[in-house]
Amino acid sequence: MLRCIAVLDGSIDPFSLVQANVDGAREAGATVRNHCRVASMELEEGAVVRVKALDRRSGAAFSIAPEVVVNAAGAWAPQVAAMAGCEVAMGLDQGSMLVADGRLCGAVVNRLHPPSDGDIAVPNHTATVLGTTSRPAASPEDVAPSHDDMELLLRETSAMLPALRHCRVVRAYGGVRPLPGEGGRGVSRTFSLITDERAGNLLSVVGGKLTTYRLMAEKVSDWVCQALGARAGCRTRAEPLGPPADEAGGSVALARLRRKYGFKAGAVPLTDQRMLCSCEQVLRAEAQMVLGGPDALTLSDVMRRTRAGMGYCQGLDCALSLLEMMAEAGGTEPLASLTEFLEERERGQALASDDQLRQEVLRRHVLRGVYGLGERE
Template identity: 45%
Template structure:
């Protein structure tokens, strides 16, 4: 039996972010990841956008402001894990002009400085942009390489004393409902760990993890396809300025562009369909912004899962664009804390919120330092790629870039 103060379950961006934050505050933390490497779930299967907040500005201004803040922080502490591609929102003929104006105003209201651009100026910035584009504006979107980001975050956690176990699927959490009892976490072929607090950062699998402790957690995973095509001259991230829909974003990735995405509810994050219509629809819709895509061969496809928090999502009509996160303390399993929802861009902020809660429980009076401390390997892509390989963190989202 291994003893620690905190167990973190889940080796994606949020899980390693929590481990890093707690370790920097002097907390003894052990992270358990069920797979052979980190970054195997949602983080490693994203479309890789470092959001500016523009995508959420009119529907969720608070969340958008968080994105803008974290965008700036990651540029400072994670050089090499992110790229300053810039971004655009473009309106095609037939798209709602009033929605465009609301989006532009909302960006300004959260403290962004969007730059309105004419159709000619937009086409100067993007190769192959459609003649149907009638207006647009520039925003500080970027690209994030989750393999590097997760690995560098894990390395920093380890530097400060965190223990990281892969191939450690959690099979049981002993939480008997007594607030003064330590929790015991048992894994398949890995360690058994006793802790004061267990953090459930398992993303789409968080509901299953909570159930191991006799707790309930409303998770509604949705799948989305990412389609990678050869498109070396894309330049900025290109977003279509309309209500959220399939196929409304193209992201530059080295010599490729990653097109996204769809949103289909799944019942089981381990077993779900991957339908060809999603690929076709995504390409067709993105080709409305970038017509050359219609004739560009698909190089690879991959599906990601969003760990949406059901109590929040059920209150929305249609395809909710908000990606709020929640920190849930389970009364039925004292000591178990779940973090759900959120976005890759705000992973550090999510981890800070969890660590604040955990430190309050443990009586640890240390401030968060993760926004100031640079990650290991920053500015050195070769070192970052080495860390990604060491932690088994190379995933579909950036396999075309990392290690080249």
Template identity: 40%
Template sequence: MNDPTVLVVGGGVTGAGTARDLALRGVDVTLVDRAGLGSGTSGRSHGLLHSGARYAESDFEGARECLEENRILREIAGACIRETGGLFVQLAADDPDYFDIKRDRCASIGIPTRVLDGDEAGAIVPELSDDVARAMEVPDAVVYPSRLVAANAADARDHGATIAVGAPVGGMTVTDGRITSVELGGERIEPDYVINAAGAWADRIATMVGLDIEMRLTRGVMISIEYDDLGPVLNRCRPPNDGDIIVPHGSAVVLGTTSVPVADPDDHPIEDWEIERTRRECGAMLPSIVDAPDGRTWWGVRPLYAPDEDGCNGRGISRGFFRLDHAEDDVENFASIVGGKLTTYRKMAQETADLACERLGIDAECTTAERRLPGSDDPAQLDAFVSEFDGQGPTDADVVGSER
């Protein structure tokens, strides 16, 4: 493997997006992942493309970023996205003041909404619970992460990047405050700059150069159930809690999710109560799924960054992202990008690429908000990219490949 100008560690959506951004700026970049692309958190989500409404009352800036990136992805990502719309559903027992606050905050951010009564919501979702007092339409959508990651990687490759899957980082050597070499599967390369986009594994990469990134990891369960009659994403209109999202995926729906602290992203217990609680709570919105046959179940680990918090279940930790310039930690050619959401990956990649270019003295602008992803109009081509990069995750396994 040749020595790149920039090495990006972590082949999730943020790492692939960062490699694409740098390659489009003409930077020699290599993207590596220990497994296939999207094998970590990116490929193990519920697949919701946020409108920002979920965070409107708690994180104004994060919600605004979601709205902006939602609109960009609808323009550039084509068949990586499915237009569905979303409903925030207030049940009779839910606090009506919370609904009103969320609606008002959405208005202040610019998130378009429309309030429906229970009958109007039921006309959109025929099997919606009779317990629905009202609902609020928002521009949520569905994202197919396997396609999105692979399309970003394909565009990076087409512009000169090297994509290496099955290439775990074995260690890094620091000399006089700089990373001078990186071990990849027994081979050593000498990048000029290293970007840590390893998500839930970011702290493990940082420890290789003697740094500590204070991640607060939480696991969450997702359950896929056969159900082909749901149009919009359903969100329970209450403070974020277990079992409050139902996402339509082809002929199935994905139910989510829980939030349980874990210490190790590779070795953590999984509990049956998470499945039972998620199904029961989601069933309060869509009763017919409670007794539906079991489908596929998987867990994802959220790469939350919270240096000032400990001992919580993660619900209160910001879903915003953080760009860490480790020159401030005396490793001058190293940066990490942590936290964030799949919806905001492109902005995360842009800001990280901006930093790398600044440090390397490269004067080139980001173009990823205007350039459509390759294969975006051809689902079969997108799915071929997924196969090429060993990028199939459980989130969209029922969708990817179905249109070949």
């Protein structure tokens, strides 16, 4: 290494960010329908008059008569637009990432060269996320990382962070970037708003990056307001997502919760400090707080919010206790929730090796064995 340069960069917890947006929308009067899928649209005289959707948990169908429809389905935007007979051109680009146990850096670490594979390490709570790769994807579901991806990511990122050579990789996963045009590393990460006269009240927002999502939201809101004849100015750039966290101070436990939940840390009932997930040091009280809200409908929802089940053992230690808490709180179908959780966790273990593989074999035997859930195909 010849030289290091400090730059202004940052990282976010994507799950908390999504939750903060959901909370903000709800406070502004939105009705939020999680775990639902748009199945079809009906058109009359060049406008969408009915959107039919399905609750994926209950299987119940319902419909909405919209004034405007915003298609923000990411890599699935062409499929959603097609329901209204519209076309959206998009390139799909697969990227793989690894989660290494341990927070090995306090800030984002990048290789100083043109964007390339394996050139970034991002601290995220108790872990370090290593990324990423780039290849054309056949579909939005074509996300699986390969052994080659894994080797490349470890080789390249451990040149920046040598301690990675001694870390356990607890998860390998992938995603698909929705890009304008054909996709690929060289393609601009800009975004576009697409309308089509075949469905005049449908707007598709395509491309972009997470970094630009507030700007994308502003442009979409402006379009919606114009379509509805509303004259209010967009407030998204001025309005924070929730209040700032309380001032520093208090116990070590409270400081940890503040880093995780921001201003909501005070809502965790610290009277119950029993441990739920020892890998990620999650208290039962944290799960209780999340289960008290309207958005924790499945085991995976609670995991995304609290990190219970994201550590070494991938839920062996906590999944059944958590399920018991959810069953007591009501409103969940335990076996369906456990099955979905196991499938989601197992996708990230397809490339597990060494200690993590041994851990994974034990986990599958215990969790699938207890409930006779069998093996995935």
